[in-house]
Amino acid sequence: METGKIEEYLEMASDAVIAYAPKVIVALLILLIGIRVINKVVSVSVRSMTERGIGADLTPFLGSIVGIGLKLMLVFAVVTILGFDVAAFVGILAAAGFAVGLALQGSLSNFAAGIIIVLFRPYKIGDWVQVPDEFFGQVEEIQIFNTILITPGKKTLIVPNSEVISGVVTNYSEKGHIRLELTLLLGYEESFPKIKSVIEEALRGVEGILQDPAPEVGIESFDTHNVVVAVRPFVTPDDYWEGTFAVHAAIKSALSAAGIKMAYSEGVDLGPIGE
Incomplete structure (x- = not known):
């Protein structure tokens, strides 16, 4: 050159x-x-x-x-x-x-879903929610593309926003309280008014159980060997598991103190029907 x-x-x-x-x-x-x-x-x-x-x-x-x-x-x-x-x-x-x-069609759909979540707010940070299928936990963060949930077992779930809005969202915190779904198997020979009174008294002594709405105690169904008694107290969503364990312990102790016997599905004799 x-x-x-x-x-x-x-x-x-x-x-x-x-x-x-x-x-x-x-x-x-x-x-x-x-x-x-x-x-x-x-x-x-x-x-x-x-x-x-x-x-x-x-x-x-x-x-x-x-x-x-x-x-x-x-x-x-x-x-x-x-x-x-x-x-x-x-x-x-x-x-x-x-x-x-x-x-990146999937990411764009997650972005659009994030905008919908922010606008319509089916849940907020701190709420306990169940989003489609098996995703259950407390909302820690709402991001542009994902919602971060913390499960009761302290696992972190990163749920794409498009999956959140694709199905039913169950918000357990919206009303400020949630009902525990508990059942007891008791013998036909036991008096239900007595059982109900004992359980209601036990529930009044459990910390975290709400009295408004009042706890519900009733006969759910009649089985071949036992009466299925439903116990439905209310707690705040944050106290769900602690309340469940505390209610079970309190009811067991109260029934034992009152001399009320539990029923078993096998190996029991049929007894007279109490009140």
């Missing part, structure tokens, strides 16, 4: 560096400073929304939306400073977005 050509290319490169270096430096500075400013704005926005009473389930989601919007604006500003045609850039971005959208 001729020396003159090399010098020409070097001169062209030098001119390009001189022409574009300031733009690149300014663009980088704006990008770095802009990201810091955006993170600060998002933090302040989340804090402001919290102070204004917006729920803790909404603030992370809305903060993410604000951050994404501001970062897109920052990218457009940097592209403009570098001298690119914004219209052409938008066209390229739209085409890329379309291609990415086709590849």
Whole structure:
């Protein structure tokens, strides 16, 4: 290659560096400073929304939306400073977005489902919920694409939002209380009024059992060897398991103290029917 050509290319490169270096430096500075400013704005926005009473389930989601919007604006500003045609850039971005959208249809459906959850709020952070099929737990966080649940066994469930809205959502915390579904097998010879009185008295002594609504005690059905007695006390959702264990222990102790015998499905003699 001729020396003159090399010098020409070097001169062209030098001119390009001189022409574009300031733009690149300014663009980088704006990008770095802009990201810091955006993170600060998002933090302040989340804090402001919290102070204004917006729920803790909404603030992370809305903060993410604000951050994404501001970062897109920052990218457009940097592209403009570098001298690119914004219209052409938008066209390229739209085409890329379309291609990415086709590849990430599941993620987009989760995003749309997240917006629906935030708007209609079938549950909030802290609620005990059961979402389609086997997913049960306490809502820890509502993200753009997923809902985070913590099970009673302290397992973390990351449930895609599209699965949440695809079926029935059972919210156990909406009313502020939940009913325990307990049953006892007692002999026909025992007096039901006595049994009911003993159980109701035992329930009044169990911490965490609500008296409004009042506990329900009744005969659920008659089996071949026993009477099936239903015990339906109410507790707050957070006390579900503790209440279940405490009620079982209290009823067993009260029935034992009252001399009431349990029935067994096998090996028992039929006795007279009590009151």
